[in-house]
Amino acid sequence: MTINVSELLAKVPTGLLIGDSWVEASDGGTFDVENPATGETIATLASATSEDALAALDAACAVQAEWARMPARERSNILRRGFELVAERAEEFATLMTLEMGKPLAEARGEVTYGNEFLRWFSEEAVRLYGRYGTTPEGNLRMLTALKPVGPCLLITPWNFPLAMATRKVAPAIAAGCVMVLKPARLTPLTSQYFAQTMLDAGLPAGVLNVVSGASASAISNPIMEDDRLRKVSFTGSTPVGQQLLKKAADKVLRTSMELGGNAPFIVFEDADLDLAIEGAMGAKMRNIGEACTAANRFLVHESVADEFGRRFAARLEEQVLGNGLDEGVTVGPLVEEKARDSVASLVDAAVAEGATVLTGGKAGTGAGYFYEPTVLTGVSTDAAILNEEIFGPVAPIVTFQTEEEALRLANSTEYGLASYVFTQDTSRIFRVSDGLEFGLVGVNSGVISNAAAPFGGVKQSGMGREGGLEGIEEYTSVQYIGIRDPYAG
Known part of the structure; x- marks a missing residue:
């Protein structure tokens, strides 16, 4: 299948996805994306400001309660439709990745297959978030535990796997009932922009997924991480940047998933x-x-x-x-x-x-x-x-x-x-x-x-938390314990 590059690039949104609309940056700022094989500019995107980042968080928080109440089967169906649409658009996604990141087209096709599996895997896990039931050893309480969505998330993805790193974070967040702000890497944002539009096409409600690409990572992440409404940050990238994000996360005691450097x-x-x-x-x-x-x-x-x-x-x-x-x-x-x-x-x-x-x-x-x-x-x-x-x-x-x-x-x-x-x-x-x-x-x-079925993550300075596998969705949930007085207790 031959893809017309000009027509493909015309399909990719160049704005910021805030709520239900792709919009320009509040200050009109932009940044360029280049093809590393030629050094030529292939797209110019809106560059998010701190105000835009908070507007994206506003849009996410506005729908968190409603999204969390959506039946798991409906969230599952949205992910499944997303999986099917990505498969239909596989050659377009592969071409985009090769254009903005440089990997050979055959490898890009492999990433589409790999990355898309996270949508399928978590569409199946969405309906399996089980709690448990039991009695206390003393017999005085009935114990119920429930897995609840952790809440609004900031997802920061790297440039080297533009689709797979987005799906590996977005899919479990959707499955668990979390809303999110996605910040793609400055070097390779086109794939994430097109992926977000694909999820909207699959029926994802407005505000659940917001995308703020930009030239300055700190201008986007800092105001969001300083906001009391944020509950989790998931980052894939270098250890030094991860260390700085962990320090910021500590101030708000945020849940963190960190997939950092390797050797x-x-x-x-x-x-x-x-x-x-x-x-x-x-x-x-x-x-x-x-x-x-x-x-x-x-x-x-x-x-x-x-x-x-x-x-x-x-x-x-x-x-x-x-x-x-x-x-x-x-x-x-x-x-x-x-x-x-x-x-x-x-x-x-x-x-x-x-x-x-x-x-x-x-x-x-x-x-x-x-x-x-x-x-x-x-x-x-x-x-x-x-x-x-x-x-x-x-x-x-x-x-x-x-x-x-x-x-x-x-x-x-x-x-x-x-x-x-x-x-x-x-x-x-x-x-x-x-x-x-x-x-x-x-x-x-x-x-x-x-x-996608296996837990991915490291130890020591390679990070914390796991993505994929049975463990992946748990990173986007919190455990609530409900103790009910046993009717037979004395």
């Missing part, structure tokens, strides 16, 4: 199936051009197989085609902006200066756009910055180890604890290593494990 180890033991490990490495490293908090950041490979693994992985990366993600055959698109490309280049250059060897890649692309070649490094110093910072690009540094204990020590030597990957054919080792890893996610003989 994922990819551990290859001596008994690993190397064919499987290479496939896993391609998924864990090259998914989303490496611009993912779950991306394999440190390749810890047993010394007996490190040379073969590095050689074969480099050969696979040399097969990749760098270019505009809309072009046929392209498998590696640009990084999201110039600053991102320069950061990756700086990490690689520093590692090489400290003695690392480049097996393949190691250079920025030429011409327009923010490209960087898929890269494999060996001989990387264990204290190199590239092993201690999120790379967020298509670069794989390899470090060797000798023992299982050393592998675990290297894997856990980070303040982050989101994703990790283990490749071994030893069942006992799978459980030992999983127990020893200080990470919220462990992929065993698989480089891609995210799924």
Whole structure:
């Protein structure tokens, strides 16, 4: 299916969704969105002010009570219709993501499928918010518990998965009966704008979902988080920004869900199936051009197989085609902006200066756009910055180890604890290593494990709370206990 880009962009709302209308910013301000493959401006959107942010919260709070009373089946049906509409518009969503974020069209299609599953999953969970009933041990009270919507939410999404990060937050909020203000990332707001319109088309009542895109994140988040009516903030992004939001949330004792940075180890033991490990490495490293908090950041490979693994992985990366993600055959698109490309280049250059060897890649692309070649490094110093910072690009540094204990020590030597990957054919080792890893996610003989039915989240400075799975909807609820005097009590 061929999408006319001009016609598609004309469908995307460029205003702020406040209540039932897409409106201009109160001061008339705008900001541009560019295509990272070309550096060209593709859209100009209204840039929300603090006044606009509070107007969006006003619109949400005005319908919270009514929305919370809506039968769960009706909320479920809205999510299901949203799922069906996103599926119908899948090629449009994929094209939008490639235009504003850069990922190849095939990967963008994969994100549509993945992100849309949150709408389907939570349409099914909406009708399963069960409380419980029992008696106190003393027999004097009947206990009832109810799960109630937590209330108005601020949802802040990142630029790297423009659809999936929106659906992963919006869907459980809708299912639980919460209203919300969504603030998309400045670099990639178009997908969220079109998604919000799609949910309105699916029958979502006005005011339940409000969208305020803008050039200044703080101008939007600060006034909302200082408002006494807000009950929850959900953020996906960097750990430093998450830390600042947590400090602000503490002032109002807000419920928080934080999905923050990662520094994922990819551990290859001596008994690993190397064919499987290479496939896993391609998924864990090259998914989303490496611009993912779950991306394999440190390749810890047993010394007996490190040379073969590095050689074969480099050969696979040399097969990749760098270019505009809309072009046929392209498998590696640009990084999201110039600053991102320069950061990756700086990490690689520093590692090489400290003695690392480049097996393949190691250079920025030429011409327009923010490209960087898929890269494999060996001989990387264990204290190199590239092993201690999120790379967020298509670069794989390899470090060797000798023992299982050393592998675990290297894997856990980070303040982050989101994703990790283990490749071994030893069942006992799978459980030992999983127990020893200080990470919220462990992929065993698989480089891609995210799924709407599974809880996603980290430990340590990678955040708190879980998205997706049975746990995802609970993040948008509060527990109310009702104690009723037992009629048979003395």
